[in-house]
Amino acid sequence: MxxxxxxxxxxxxxxxxxxxxxxxxxxxxxxxxxxxxxxxxxxxxxxxxxxxxxxxxxxxxxxxxxxxxxxxxxxxxxxxxxxxxxxxxxxxxxxxxxxxxxxxxxxxxxxxxxxxxxxxxxxxxxPLVLVTAWEALIKRAQLKPQETILVHGGAGGVGHVAVQLAKHLGAFVATTVSSETKAEFVRGLGADHVIRYPEEDFVEAALKWTDGRGVKVVLDTVGGATFCRSFSATRVYGQVVTLLSAACEPSAINTARMRNLTVGYVQVIAPIYLGxxxxxxxxxxxxxxxxxxxxxxxxxxxxxxxxxxxxxxxxxxxxxxxxxxxxxxxxxx
Incomplete structure (x- = not known):
């Protein structure tokens, strides 16, 4: 073959x-x-x-x-x-x-x-994007109707499935994208609010969208500084679920602590590797x-x-x- x-x-x-x-x-x-x-x-x-x-x-x-x-x-x-x-x-x-x-x-x-x-x-x-989005939103975040979620990279593989799944669950969905073409794409998937991250700060945009409270859930598909800064966009007792690993500065960790955030990790290949x-x-x-x-x-x-x-x-x-x-x-x- x-x-x-x-x-x-x-x-x-x-x-x-x-x-x-x-x-x-x-x-x-x-x-x-x-x-x-x-x-x-x-x-x-x-x-x-x-x-x-x-x-x-x-x-x-x-x-x-x-x-x-x-x-x-x-x-x-x-x-x-x-x-x-x-x-x-x-x-x-x-x-x-x-x-x-x-x-x-x-x-x-x-x-x-x-x-x-x-x-x-x-x-x-x-398969992979479906399982990843499902485990992130339903198993880790336990996303509920009427809750707010910010999906980073909503036009990507996992992101575009997560946007749709979050809407299916009855949530209000904001997502970050890099271009107007991608903005139109995610609007077609049902996104309620689109953040063009090259042109606007996603933390400020998320806070404005939620009247200063922050979103209940963040799904991070990007990692790095995006993951660390997401703590500031999340409401008190909210959740940040990430697909990646990143080391954050103490100030970002303190933001997560002072907001009593729950941080969850999703690695769907782990069950394959661990048997x-x-x-x-x-x-x-x-x-x-x-x-x-x-x-x-x-x-x-x-x-x-x-x-x-x-x-x-x-x-x-x-x-x-x-x-x-x-x-x-x-x-x-």
Whole structure:
């Protein structure tokens, strides 16, 4: 089969289009999936640049998001049969083969039926961003109707799903974007207030929007100074949920303490790396519930760019450069 091999640690040039052996079903509970598309995520570029999870395993096939058709099933599989269209969040850390390939194998527990009306490319774009936004807003922040939330990077992969999910939950949503094109995009997703961060200070804008109180929840998809300054935009007893890690100055930490803020972290690949089966089953349930919302038209995933599998390196360059709205997807021949 054709696959993208990560042949070393470094820049996008370490990704090579190659012929490799088809995978074999490794257990009675695995399914063999003929992939039609794979999602590309920032975590893929970080693994490529550092290979910090499994540095001894090279070459590796990256990609935790995929969509395709079940080709064969293990002897004990009960959830799927050949011909089923599925999407999944699995592997991609460099230990087991990921989704940058024509075929992959996935435990049946971590697959879900593809939303019926979505294309394979749209379905492959969904899993990581859906699970991340869901865990951030529902599990960590426990966002409620009528509460206010500020989503940083609302036109990005996780951000554009979070904006829609927050509206589905009945919240009032503000979001930061870098351009008028992205502003129009997030308004179309339901954002109530758009902050053009190159032109206005997001802390001042959030405080003005909330009559000085600050938002109840901040979802930080940016990290760094944005995470640290978000404490000042959050109301007393509010919550800041971040997807990244950052060291803040003592003054920012003191702001969080004096506001009695709760800070939560979301790293959805942790259950894969740590082998937490129950947590991974919960993520599969998110895929199933998300499929229902997408089929009902309450949630959509925007595919901003589609590239052929052979151009995975270019997809990584585009991720690093920023500016893409929604997700980048690899079409698999």
């Amino acid at each position: 054709k696959a993208i091999l990560m042949t070393g640690v470094g820049g996008p040039e370490v990704l090579r289009y190659a012929d490799v052996a088809d995978p074999e079903i490794p257990s009675p509970h695995h399914v063999l999936v003929r992939l039609h598309a794979a999602g590309v995520n920032p975590i893929d570029t970080k693994i490529r640049a550092t290979h910090s999870y499994y540095p001894e395993r090279l070459p590796a096939i990256l990609g935790c998001d995929g969509a395709g058709v079940v080709e064969a099933v293990g002897s004990s599989v009960t959830r799927f049969r050949p011909g089923d269209e599925v999407y999944f969040f699995n592997s991609g850390l460099g230990y087991e083969p990921g989704a940058y390939a024509q075929y992959t194998v996935v435990p049946e527990y971590y697959c879900a039926l593809k939303p019926r009306h979505l294309s394979m490319q749209e379905a492959a774009a969904a 937490l089966h129950s947590a991974r089953l919960a993520q599969t349930r998110i895929l199933e519930e998300g499929a229902r919302l997408m089929e009902e038209g309450r949630l959509r995933v925007h595919v901003g760019r589609v590239l052929p599998l052979a151009e995975a390196a270019e997809a990584h360059r585009l991720i690093a450069s920023g500016g893409t709205m929604g997700k980048i997807v690899l079409a698999i021949p």
